[in-house]
Amino acid sequence: MTSEAITVLGLGNLGRALAETFLRHGHPTTVWNRSAAKASGLAATVATTAAEAVAASDLVVVALLDHQAAQEVLRDVDVRGRALVNVTSGTPEEAREMARWAEENGAEYLHGAVYAVPRTIGTAESSINYSGSSAVHERWQKQLALLGKVTFLGADAGLASGYDVAILSGMYGLIGGFLHGTAVARAAGINATELMPMMWSWLTDMHPALITFAEEIDSGNYAAGESSLAMNQTGLAMLIRATEAQGVPFAALGELKALVDRQVADGHGEESLARAVESFSGVASQRLAG
Incomplete structure (x- = not known):
């Protein structure tokens, strides 16, 4: 050279x-x-x-x-x-x-x-x-x-x-979830280092589900619904109640539930959680129209 x-x-x-x-x-x-x-x-x-x-x-x-x-x-x-x-x-x-x-x-x-x-x-x-x-x-x-x-x-x-903004959005979402998770753990008397092995294992096991979600989003076919919007709506409601009761609420959970709620209200409760991405599209369209 x-x-x-x-x-x-x-x-x-x-x-x-x-x-x-x-x-x-x-x-x-x-x-x-x-x-x-x-x-x-x-x-x-x-x-x-x-x-x-x-x-x-x-x-x-x-x-x-x-x-x-x-x-x-x-x-x-x-x-x-x-x-x-x-x-x-x-x-x-x-x-x-x-x-x-x-x-x-x-x-x-x-x-x-x-x-x-x-x-x-x-x-x-x-x-x-x-x-x-x-x-x-x-x-x-x-x-x-x-x-x-x-x-x-x-x-x-x-x-x-474009890739960078998308990847960093995912990164900060992960960091936000991690920080909130450790705060919830501390409220229950669990050290962050004690939590990490189980959290890491679960997040690693999520990888195949995320690949499936990506395929569903690209295809626009959310019919499989193994992890349905309605099921996750119930789970998120419980999680919000639990974290609020422990004194560590997190607005991002409410925002995520609002995306899910919008899809359930439109009659898609039995479809895949991945369909919540369409709620972002709806918000973007509303902003453009405004």
């Missing part, structure tokens, strides 16, 4: 880890950050402006606070001929907006969603999904692979963020 020059914009925890990885593999690396002090200790060329940093390399990796920060930093920079790889978190439409801006300004754009903590960047524990320019993905795949496992999702720049 030739040691192509690479630029990293942003030296927060993630950006610094990216720069360190490129440097460790022998790539001349130029970095820029609003606070130059963040570059302390890096064996990199420290640019005084973002424009200077972008001009230094054909591959520019952007790792800033948010979409607005990325827009502000790049707005007046000449990016013609550059490959912009943006791993800044944001929404699918923000990624598409940045891709349109890049095209209008003569650059190729690839958006990335990082699944790693900064300390694991550059190891087998790190993976990054990308979408957008296939030319950037193909040209720079070896360099991007230094950061972690590369998965290219397609030409729509918003896809990586």
Whole structure:
């Protein structure tokens, strides 16, 4: 592998880890950050402006606070001929907006969603999904692979963020459920570490059910109903009563029950719990109509 020059914009925890990885593999690396002090200790060329940093390399990796920060930093920079790889978190439409801006300004754009903590960047524990320019993905795949496992999702720049938002929604739902579960356990005199083996075992056993739910959602066929809406409506009502009685209510349980209630009220009580996803669609349609 030739040691192509690479630029990293942003030296927060993630950006610094990216720069360190490129440097460790022998790539001349130029970095820029609003606070130059963040570059302390890096064996990199420290640019005084973002424009200077972008001009230094054909591959520019952007790792800033948010979409607005990325827009502000790049707005007046000449990016013609550059490959912009943006791993800044944001929404699918923000990624598409940045891709349109890049095209209008003569650059190729690839958006990335990082699944790693900064300390694991550059190891087998790190993976990054990308979408957008296939030319950037193909040209720079070896360099991007230094950061972690590369998965290219397609030409729509918003896809990586689409997956990311969906996965993180599931993650935070899981964390919320875990925190609530441990609070309920403490109220019953059970330590969190004592709870974990049984909780972990049950959550692991849920995997096949989630696969089935996913297949039902994609097909739109909820008739099997092994875990029916009506059954879960009753279970959720009991759980809400129990957690309230223990002094640890959780609004998310009520919100989930409301989704189930809506489907039962529409006559789908004997169908699969997975059908509750259609209640989200109903809420989205109402908002669009409003």
